[in-house]
Amino acid sequence: MGSVTDYVLGELRRFRTRLGVSQDEFGRAIGYSGSHVSSVETGGRAPTDGYMSAIDVHYKTDERFGRMLRELARLDVAPTWLRQWIEFEREATTLRWFELSYLPGLLQTERYARATLAGGRFTADEVDRIVTSRLDRQTILGRDRPPQLIAVLDEAVLRRPVLDQPGLMAEQLDHLVDLAGEEHIQVHVVPVDAGMYLGLAGQFIIAELPDGARVAYADNQLSAQIVDAPGDIARLAKTWEIVRNEALPRRQSIELIKEVTKSWT
CATH class of the missing domain: 1.10.260 (434 Repressor (Amino-terminal Domain))
Structure with missing residues (x-):
């Protein structure tokens, strides 16, 4: 320190x-x-x-x-919220992750990660640094005692085109299916026919730490925030339960991902 x-x-x-x-x-x-x-x-x-x-x-x-x-x-090139969150992510025993727009960073391929940063927001050097950091963060899933990752995705994440890169989405979804077969990784999909549901308000992650404490991360287009006030955590936890109940069971979710993958080939 x-x-x-x-x-x-x-x-x-x-x-x-x-x-x-x-x-x-x-x-x-x-x-x-x-x-x-x-x-x-x-x-x-x-x-x-x-x-x-x-x-x-x-x-x-x-x-x-x-x-x-x-x-x-x-005094640090990384935003304070990101430095804080990476530390929590490394310590977590469980990560409950809801995504509305992109695949969770821990489950992204390098090509997909680069595509999410396209559009002129970052220089080429910045993109390289961000992608390297994101891939480095994924190593927690391969360590001896990995966190339990429970990811809930909106179906639109699977069907949204990412630039004009042939094979990118098929490659990403194949990778997602492989990871979803791991014992410590669960992937659930909220189907499009769920209609309007509470998760549409935005993505968030809840990390459970070794001492049982919980901390969360939420962001939007303008800012990102680490949430650790007990009342706010309780509200996010309630939202998680509601969103999780809208999602398909694990096996059905994997079958849906496989089905969508075929549409990208």
Whole structure:
């Protein structure tokens, strides 16, 4: 952990100590558990935007801790939310992932990953760095004790053309079927005839950590956010259950993916 990060964690500890409150008391004040506060202060868990904002709002610090987190992001080429999420992803025992627009990054082929970054948003060098990082993240699925990945996809993800690259989608869906056969990977598809359902509000991921705590990631066209406030996590978990119930069972989902694959050949 770098010296700047150490400084931020030290400031968090000093701030609480000067208030004269325990970690449990501090956590209750900002809506987190005492164990969560302890984990952040000791470097076991990265401080998130939501955590820092809760401190700033409750204690009226004039965004002191939010500014610290933004400074950390400025000193790193990767956005702070992405650095935070990659760490959570590596630690997770279970990942519940809903996707509305693209295949989950952990399940993408290199060609598909590159295609999702097309359109002029990134330079060629940036695309190379992002794809390399994304493929590196996939190694967690092949380690000795991989996380359980449960992915729910909207059927439109399977049928949406990706640029004018012959064979790209067939290759990607074949890869998806292979991965879906792994014991620790489940892929479920919400069929088009499900009509309007709650998942259309946007994609999200819920990670369950070794201590049983949960943290989530959600994004849109303009921003991405790490969510760890208990109330927000509970609402996302409820949304997950509703979306998961709209999806086909595992075997039927794989059969649908195979059927769609034929349309791309």
